[in-house]
Amino acid sequence: MTLPHHQPIRELMVSPDAGQQLRAGAERLLAWDLTAAQLAELELLTSGAFFPLRGFLTQADCDSVAEGMRLTSGALWPVPVVLDVAAEFADQVEPGEDIALRGPQGAVLAILSVTDKWRPEGGGPPAVSGESSQPGATFGAVRLGGPVKGLPAVGDARNGPNGWRAHFRTQDCKRVLACDPADEMAAGRLAVELGAVLLPLKIAPFHIGPRAALWQALVCRNHGATHLLLPADPATQALLRQYREEVGLVLVEPEDATGL
Template identity: 60%
Template sequence: MTLPHHQPIPALLVSPDAAQKLRAEAGRLPGWVLTDWQLADLALLLGGGLFPLRGFLPQADCDSVQAGMRLGSGALWPLPLALEVGEDFARTVEPGDDIALCGPDGAPLAILSVTDKWRPAAGVSDDPHPGLRKAGPVCLGGPVKGLALPDRTGRSPNDWRAHFRAQDSRRVLGCGPVDEDFARPLAARMGAELLVVVRPLRPAGPRETILQALVHRNHGATHLLLPADPAARALLLQYRDEIGLDLVERQDATP
């Protein structure tokens, strides 16, 4: 029997043949060169690391997430994720348009079908949850079709899941990079593999920990080491059933 964390997770990459056709199309589209942070977001999106997201969130979903950590579908999601672009570029795009999302070398990595274009009502300076919306003046949302993963992405969620399947790993303990040394002996005692997904952290307080948990789940984790921060711990425990991971107390890591 295939365990749930061994099964592939839906990704946003199209087939090689479709990617070749879309690259030709991308050359005729407005192209946005992604920032380093946006490249990291796109890599997670395309690989399935941000499942159930199918692209950058439209305005209604961003507002719903910011207000109550829920997508319009009702699914738990902690942080808005829209594509922030500059004023000049935003003037060239309207809902209904497609745009190319490009790497630093200008090569198209994905096509974004724009459904929403708006200006956030709140910025970092006056937002009660810093980091939920950043300084970009215009936001775009819509589904994404992936042509290729950005360079230096490392193992994708499905690469990890295939590895756990090949190793018949029944337990996989996820943790943030700061807790890796702390979690390694615990994983060994649990008979678990250790999974550390390195990704840029947003200054979003405890909500960031929920996102980190979902990213680890999507990569194939079955367990998650609770963080030391009391507020982050409380939020994870509050939503533990929806996160879908067994939460491991830190004292369990003490020899």
């Protein structure tokens, strides 16, 4: 019987053949050059690390997440994953259109099918950090949402969630302990005590606070974690305990690591 954390998770990548076709057609599309932070989010999104997301959040999903940490589908998701673009760029885009998302040297990495275009209330702070590569852009003024199709590159060998899950399956790892990177030393010793392997996942959160810790827990689960060492912060502990059933991880108390 295959354990749940050994099973593949849904990615947002198309097949290599479909990727070639979409990449050829992307030459006719309006293209947005991603910032470094947006590149990092896109990689997590297309690899399945942001499951159950299917793309950048729509306005309704973004509002629902902000208010109650849930998508409109009811699925738990604590922080917005949105694509902020320049107002000058957004003026050229209408819902129902596709745009190309480009990385370094203009490589097309994904296609975004735009369903939503909106301005955050009060202008809103940019959802990502960094400067826009679009000439003369007023960055972060408008948000675009919709499903994303990732385009695999030739010879693309990704070690995302499914790479880790395949590794745990091959090694027959029944327990996988995740932790905040700051707690890695204590977690390593605790993993030995638990008969678990340590998931060395060092993904910096795009936000701070308890919601960010809940986000990290979901990302770790998607990478194949079964256990999570609780951070020391009481507010973060309370939030993780509140949603432990939906997160799907066994929570390990910090005192269990004391003295190891």
